[in-house]
Amino acid sequence: MSRNDRLLKKAQWLSMHEKMFKCPICGSSMKVQQLASLVCENLHSYDISRQGYVNLLSHRAKTKYDKALFEARKMINSSGFFGPMIEGISNRLIRMQKQELPESGKPLRLLDAGCGEGSHLSAIGHNLREQGHESNVVGVGMDIAKEGVVMAAKTYSDPMWCVADLSQCPFADEQFNYILNILSPSNYSEFRRLLTSDGMLVKVIPGSLYLQELRALFYTGTGKETYSNDGTMELFSRHFERIEFEELQYRVVLDSEQMKQLIHMTPLSWSVSSEVIERMSGGEMEITADFTLLYGWK
Ligand SMILES: [Zn+2]
Incomplete structure (x- = not known):
């Protein structure tokens, strides 16, 4: 095009x-x-x-997320590392659609808040369409990092892509049936405002074993070898009337090139020297994916 x-x-x-x-x-x-x-x-x-996106920022935002980081994320996404997590979310939305909006024919409006380079939203939209929601899925991806949104718009023509600030979301009230917030910061008061009265927030946070192999290598002896998501869970439950959660663990073998991308993509590596990273990404490794999927209704 x-x-x-x-x-x-x-x-x-x-x-x-x-x-x-x-x-x-x-x-x-x-x-x-x-x-x-x-x-x-x-x-x-x-x-x-x-390029196919709209910039709704009132100011130029500085983020740590540059083009190289989104390239790395895109490669990891295509390696299938996030596949089971994306599948889990898609299946949940498909079940919800069947139970709560049977044959309503109403469009299903889906916002990905923190869409990055867009592959999660694109994959989930694709899965929903395969379930018979062909023309009914209205997807919007937003991220404050313009580099990610540009990449999303160039790669996926379908959903609408926006550069926007989570604290001033450029959407009217109650516009979305579902908000996705995957491994990305939240603004719960904005999420509540944007969700329809029966809408659902899907938030994905890392579990304590997420990337434990990298954590062990980078952080041995620093006290940061383990990670707890208790604080995030607590904050989430304070903002929603009804919540559910699901835990998802699996292991994926990554080759040395994919390891390099994974290390580059994760904030764990930002404080680690490049020699250590080079040494680590020497070969194939089995890596743990551990996610908690939080579902919230207002
Ligand atoms: Zn105005």
């Missing part, structure tokens, strides 16, 4: 769904103008990029 076609397609999508958005600066409603930008009642304007 050429860049102009992509821009046109995104602008048409935004025109159809403009009620979903609100201005992150003044909170007023927005309209697509000249198939090129979203403009609010007070004339704050947000351009639709030719």
Whole structure:
């Protein structure tokens, strides 16, 4: 698809769904103008990029997440490391759809808050469509890191991709049936505001054994060999009326190239010297994936 076609397609999508958005600066409603930008009642304007995303940040944000990191994440995603976790979330959403919205025909609106380079949302959207929600899945991915959103937009034409700030989400109230928040920071008051009254938040956090092999190598003797998610669980349960959780553990063998990408992608390695990283990524390794999937209803 050429860049102009992509821009046109995104602008048409935004025109159809403009009620979903609100201005992150003044909170007023927005309209697509000249198939090129979203403009609010007070004339704050947000351009639709030719790469196929819309930048809804009112300021330039600095993040630690650069292009190389998202490249690494994308490679790890395609290695299948997150496969069972994505499958677990997809199956849960498919079950929910069957129980709670049987044959309603209403669009299923899905926000990935912290979508990074977009592969999780893309895979989950694909799984939902395979279950017969062809034209009914309306997906939106947002991330404050522009590098991730650009990569998502270039790779996946389908959902809408936005650069946006979690503390000022550029969406009107009660727009989403499901919010995904996968290994990414939360803003619970915004999530509650954006969810429909029967909507569900899906948050994925690492379990205590997540990447334990890397943890052991990087952190031996520092007191950081183990990790607890108790604080996150506690905070989550304070914000939602009804919660459920599911634990998911599995092991994946990664080759030396994938090991390099995994090490690069994880914050565990940010304080470790490059020689140590080089030494570690010398060969194949079996790595533990351990996730807690938290589900919350308001
Ligand atoms: Zn405005």
